[in-house]
Amino acid sequence: MTLIKPAKVCFEHIGGKLGNLLLEAFVEKGWIAKVNPDDKHYYITDIGQEEFTKFGIDLSLIKSEKI
Template identity: 55%
Template sequence: MTKNITIKSAKPCYDHIGGKLGEMLLKMFIDEDWLQKTDPTDKHFFITEKGQTEFTKLGLDLSQITS
């Protein structure tokens, strides 16, 4: 007996966007210089000045983001 496995391109999560959509958005944010890392080995990102401008244009309230 075989199982049919459906791969989802987006996965709902409580505190982030998961799945392929999340991966694609993160790649775009990095490629467009909206997000950067201070240390390549660190898992945390910071929002660049360009990112602050662009996220604000999209209607995000960055004052709600905590470090």
């Protein structure tokens, strides 16, 4: 039997424990943030834009919104 660590996908996003760990890491590194702590949604910071681009992530695929 081979043991694997799951990377769950739900409605085109990473879910489960991996998704939660990624969220926490991105917040700690300052790659994503909230305008205020009560907000439900995060935004990609300037540092995050640089770092995600280094990973080869095409952020132009994410539509910009006013905050």
